[in-house]
Amino acid sequence: MATYSRLPGSVALITLQNPPVNALSAAVRQGIVDTVQRALKDPKVTSVVICGQNGKFCGGADIREFAGPMLGPPLVPMIHAIEAVDKPVAAAIEGVALGGGLELALGCHYRIAHSKALLGLPEVTLGLLPGAGGSQRLPRLIGLTAALDLITTGRQHDSSFFSSLHLLCVCSQSISSVCVSGQSLDSRRLSTLPCPCPPDVDSLLDKTMVKVRQRSRGALAPVACVQALMAAASLPYTQGMEKERDLLTTLFNSGQARALQYAFFSQRVVGKWSLPSGASWDNSAARTISKAAVIGLGTMGRGIVVALALTGISVVAVETQEKQLAEASQVVPAMLQREAGRRSLATPPGVISFSSNLQDVCEVELVIEAVFEDMSLKLQVFRHLTSVCRPGTLLCSNTSGLDIDRLAAVTQSPGLVVGMHFFAPAHVMKLLEVVYGPRSSPEAVATAMQLGKRMGKVSVAVGNCPGFVGNRMLKPYLEQANFLLEEGATPQQVDEVLEEFGFPMGVFRMSDLSGLDVGWRIRKEAGLTGPGVESTRTRQGRRYSPLPDQVCEAGRLGQKTGRGWYQYDGPGGRVARSDHWVNIFLEAYRAEHGLVARSIAPEEILERCLYALINEGFNILQDAMAAGPEDIDAIYVFGYGWPRHHGGPMFHAGQVGLGRILERLQHHHHNHPDVPHLKPSTLLRRLVAVGSPPVQKWREFINKERVHSQL
Numbered sequence: 155m156a157t158y159s160r161l162p163g164s165v166a167l168i169t170l171q172n173p174p175v176n177a178l179s180a181a182v183r184q185g186i187v188d189t190v191q192r193a194l195k196d197p198k199v200t201s202v203v204i205c206g207q208n209g210k211f212c213g214g215a216d217i218r219e220f221a222g223p224m225l226g227p228p229l230v231p232m233i234h235a236i237e238a239v240d241k242p243v244a245a246a247i248e249g250v251a252l253g254g255g256l257e258l259a260l261g262c263h264y265r266i267a268h269s270k271a272l273l274g275l276p277e278v279t280l281g282l283l284p285g286a287g288g289s290q291r292l293p294r295l296i297g298l299t300a301a302l303d304l305i306t307t308g309r310q311h312d313s314s315f316f317s318s319l320h321l322l323c324v325c326s327q328s329i330s331s332v333c334v335s336g337q338s339l340d341s342r343r344l345s346t347l348p349c350p351c352p353p354d355v356d357s358l359l360d361k362t363m364v365k366v367r368q369r370s371r372g373a374l375a376p377v378a379c380v381q382a383l384m385a386a387a388s389l390p391y392t393q394g395m396e397k398e399r400d401l402l403t404t405l406f407n408s409g410q411a412r413a414l415q416y417a418f419f420s421q422r423v424v425g426k427w428s429l430p431s432g433a434s435w436d437n438s439a440a441r442t443i444s445k446a447a448v449i450g451l452g453t454m455g456r457g458i459v460v461a462l463a464l465t466g467i468s469v470v471a472v473e474t475q476e477k478q479l480a481e482a483s484q485v486v487p488a489m490l491q492r493e494a495g496r497r498s499l500a501t502p503p504g505v506i507s508f509s510s511n512l513q514d515v516c517e518v519e520l521v522i523e524a525v526f527e528d529m530s531l532k533l534q535v536f537r538h539l540t541s542v543c544r545p546g547t548l549l550c551s552n553t554s555g556l557d558i559d560r561l562a563a564v565t566q567s568p569g570l571v572v573g574m575h576f577f578a579p580a581h582v583m584k585l586l587e588v589v590y591g592p593r594s595s596p597e598a599v600a601t602a603m604q605l606g607k608r609m610g611k612v613s614v615a616v617g618n619c620p621g622f623v624g625n626r627m628l629k630p631y632l633e634q635a636n637f638l639l640e641e642g643a644t645p646q647q648v649d650e651v652l653e654e655f656g657f658p659m660g661v662f663r664m665s666d667l668s669g670l671d672v673g674w675r676i677r678k679e680a681g682l683t684g685p686g687v688e689s690t691r692t693r694q695g696r697r698y699s700p701l702p703d704q705v706c707e708a709g710r711l712g713q714k715t716g717r718g719w720y721q722y723d724g725p726g727g728r729v730a731r732s733d734h735w736v737n738i739f740l741e742a743y744r745a746e747h748g749l750v751a752r753s754i755a756p757e758e759i760l761e762r763c764l765y766a767l768i769n770e771g772f773n774i775l776q777d778a779m780a781a782g783p784e785d786i787d788a789i790y791v792f793g794y795g796w797p798r799h800h801g802g803p804m805f806h807a808g809q810v811g812l813g814r815i816l817e818r819l820q821h822h823h824h825n826h827p828d829v830p831h832l833k834p835s836t837l838l839r840r841l842v843a844v845g846s847p848p849v850q851k852w853r854e855f856i857n858k859e860r861v862h863s864q865l
């Protein structure tokens with residue numbers, strides 16, 4: 155709703171009230187319409203100020219309403235009516251003015267803002283465009299070039315940025331002086347102004363369109379934003395508004411907008427974590443950490459040190475190998491400086507001390523172990539930590555898939571052990587899997603989750619199983635990719651299909667980047683390859699592809715060696731080029747195993763890779779290793795490059811149709827009965843049996859099924 159009050163004198167104050175961000179719900183829009191009318195009718199009122207309750211102007215249209223029928227006064231005519239009134243209206247912006255909130259402010263005649271307020275048009279991130287006149291008014295105010303950047307990226311900036319673009323009134327022009335000035339409002343109605351364009355406007359628009367298409371990897375909204383701005387640059391306002399409405403309608407009805415809005419909410423749902431034990435975000439107290447230690451200063455450890463230091467935590471960075479320590483103590487401060495600069499932090503607030511002695515962690519409140527991914531080494535470190543740390547210190551492991559409970563078992567306080575699985579580079583990547591073992595205490599989980607939040611991560615609580623959630627699902631995906639090579643595909647074909655779907659990198663380019671030896675080592679530890687293991691295509695009772703092992707045995711470990719599934723300019727090279735060696739190698743391999751290459755359609759490549767991964771997602775939900783589909787989807791969007799406009803693997807399954815996923819998995823499993831990952835999960839079958847409920851209902855369904863022991 156919106157409240158109305160008369161300030162002493164002649165100013166009417168309208169306050170938007172819809173906690174927590176004063177989103178423009180139907181009730182708020184109705185409130186604005188009513189209170190503006192009231193101000194117009196009151197002869198004593200000569201000017202109007204619109205503000206938001208609790209120091210927040212407005213977070214935009216109410217995204218929750220997008221899922222249902224639109225009720226209440228529509229936004230576009232409401233804003234237009236405000237612009238048309240003959241008493242000056244000012245938007246007084248505190249906190250945020252985002253999306254429809256900023257569009258409302260653009261319909262006002264004046265805008266003033268608190269220096270710390272954040273403004274922007276993030277609609278593109280929700281699969282939409284600023285469809286309440288923003289795509290037409292903003293360029294008329296700040297010029298086409300600046301508007302293109304803001305609207306196609308959805309970037310948010312503070313008031314000083316927007317002051318420099320003349321979006322905000324100069325601060326000295328206080329609202330009361332505006333109101334009594336008696337200035338004509340004609341020049342303040344943005345819809346009546348021409349759109350300032352650079353002389354080479356066509357070339358600017360063409361170049362922007364090319365750049366946006368490249369960057370958006372199949373997302374529709376950024377392209378529609380450019381189209382709307384083309385209209386602003388070339389058409390009168392009313393025709394521009396028609397174009398804006400048409401584009402918005404197309405986007406609104408697209409699956410992408412639904413996916414992106416779902417992704418917005420899943421990011422928030424995962425913060426409200428709960429464990430099977432009943433512990434949850436609202437009943438578990440977190441400790442505030444001010445001193446931490448990181449053990450092991452390889453790539454991961456270095457990134458973790460920087461991530462911690464950036465939050466102002468003092469860090470003891472420990473590395474027992476002298477050479478590695480010397481290198482890290484040079485590299486880490488430079489990384490910190492760079493990252494602080496990128497985030498516009500004046501000086502890095504954290505304090506880092508380097509040490510080669512594990513004893514030096516004795517005063518810290520939390521330790522993150524980031525040594526080599528080797529269970530015996532990690533056990534040794536945990537035994538040592540539990541003897542040197544103060545009682546009550548939280549001990550965390552950055553393992554990417556090893557058993558947290560085994561680590562906990564060698565400590566004096568197993569309840570204080572959790573996994574904190576970062577993604578490389580750890581100071582940049584947004585995802586953190588917080589892994590709870592059967593003995594992890596709610597306090598330990600809450601502390602790790604809160605620490606992740608402080609580091610700006612999307613933290614997701616996951617159960618303790620091999621590979622946790624992300625890597626557990628990656629396994630069947632990688633496996634299918636290898637099988638497809640055996641059957642006739644090339645790495646480029648597989649990668650092209652996945653990149654066309656929207657992944658920034660196909661599976662083979664990604665493996666080359668991460669290093670092929672990572673998986674090789676894991677397979678050796680699992681007894682799947684290595685000396686003494688017979689070189690067959692069936693291992694441990696299931697189909698196995700020795701292809702990636704053989705590529706490693708040839709010394710091709712990916713980008714770092716300049717050769718992997720592709721060739722690069724040299725060790726550390728980034729540009730992947732197809733390699734004749736790989737084609738010859740694949741042919742020889744197929745000949746050796748009596749395999750006849752067949753032509754494989756892109757649909758089969760996509761189905762087998764994605765549906766195997768999705769199927770494992772259902773198994774994970776069934777095993778209660780993730781609390782809901784949103785957790786899995788957030789993990790894949792923030793940690794594995796899953797295209798956000800497809801929502802996440804579980805959301806995508808719902809969009810494709812659960813019945814269809816089940817039918818295709820059955821088909822592929824029938825053709826490959828020796829691949830257990832293709833066998834449809836019980837949960838998927840159960841969901842289809844009850845009519846394929848929408849993804850938002852799965853959590854409730856799973857909990858009910860679990861109570862009735864159907865899963």
Ligand SMILES: CCCCCCCCCCCCC/C=C/C(=O)SCCNC(=O)CCNC(=O)[C@H](O)C(C)(C)COP(=O)(O)OP(=O)(O)OC[C@H]1O[C@@H](n2cnc3c(N)ncnc32)[C@H](O)[C@@H]1OP(=O)(O)O
Binds near residue numbers: 250402422
């Ligand atoms: C069929 C054809 C029809 C065509 C025509 C239809 C016309 C329909 C009108 C269309 C109008 C289009 C033009 C306008 C579009 C928009 O405005 S879209 C929304 C744009 N705004 C945003 O994207 C902002 C989103 N919010 C944020 O970025 C952040 O929430 C924040 C405002 C910066 C605050 O951050 P923080 O303090 O960290 O809090 P959060 O945890 O993020 O949020 C707190 C809770 O508030 C909920 N929330 C936030 N914003 C909104 C919102 N806009 N609508 C609804 N709810 C919102 C958020 O989910 C949190 O909720 P809980 O998790 O339940 O606590």
